[in-house]
Amino acid sequence: MKYFFFISISFFSVYCCIAQQQYSIQDLKAGKFKEDSSYIYSLPFENKKKVFLIQAYDSKMSHKGELALDFKIKKKTRICAAREGIVTAARGDSDEGGLKPENMSDGNYISITHYDGSVAHYWHLVKNGALVNIGDTITKGQVIGLSGNTGYSAFPHLHFEVIGYDVTGAYKQLPTRFYTNKGTVYLRPGKFYKAVH
Numbered sequence: 001m002k003y004f005f006f007i008s009i010s011f012f013s014v015y016c017c018i019a020q021q022q023y024s025i026q027d028l029k030a031g032k033f034k035e036d037s038s039y040i041y042s043l044p045f046e047n048k049k050k051v052f053l054i055q056a057y058d059s060k061m062s063h064k065g066e067l068a069l070d071f072k073i074k075k076k077t078r079i080c081a082a083r084e085g086i087v088t089a090a091r092g093d094s095d096e097g098g099l100k101p102e103n104m105s106d107g108n109y110i111s112i113t114h115y116d117g118s119v120a121h122y123w124h125l126v127k128n129g130a131l132v133n134i135g136d137t138i139t140k141g142q143v144i145g146l147s148g149n150t151g152y153s154a155f156p157h158l159h160f161e162v163i164g165y166d167v168t169g170a171y172k173q174l175p176t177r178f179y180t181n182k183g184t185v186y187l188r189p190g191k192f193y194k195a196v197h
């Protein structure tokens with residue numbers, strides 16, 4: 001069975017397990033899923049906020065082989081929880097950002113653990129932009145932070161990713177679908193999406 005879950009970052013051989021099925025990275029990028037019972041996230045912004053997705057799954061700039069999303073937004077944009085859970089990590093004391101190797105450890109962030117054990121990470125928050133504390137219970141759509149440009153970041157944006165266990169028990173980045181003004185979709189880069197809560 002193992003080969004079913006083999007993950008390669010090469011362009012034509014990436015397979016992901018969603019609802020215990022396999023999809024190629026092309027399917028994922030095109031949002032083609034016949035059956036999908038995975039959780040539906042809200043965009044991590046306030047209702048009706050329109051945002052531009054600059055990088056998505058396997059995007060070449062800095063997401064090669066990654067299942068993560070970069071939303072291009074102005075500094076201090078209010079960030080909302082994409083899914084309910086409990087805050088398990090948070091940092092807001094950094095004012096440093098850039099593309100030097102040392103900037104990798106400069107990012108402010110919030111991590112929210114969901115009830116299925118998966119964890120959402122919200123990265124690059126502005127200084128003092130983590131508005132929640134470890135241990136807080138968070139509802140979906142709740143304002144949790146303010147965006148910024150801290151950490152390994154070239155411009156103000158929100159990096160969003162969810163880590164969790166797949167059906168094999170492997171702990172890794174998981175693709176997430178969202179409810180948007182364009183329906184329930186897997187997001188694609190170079191497009192605008194509007195939050196619908």
Ligand SMILES: [Zn+2]
Nearest residue numbers: 068069070159
């Ligand atoms: Zn990113």
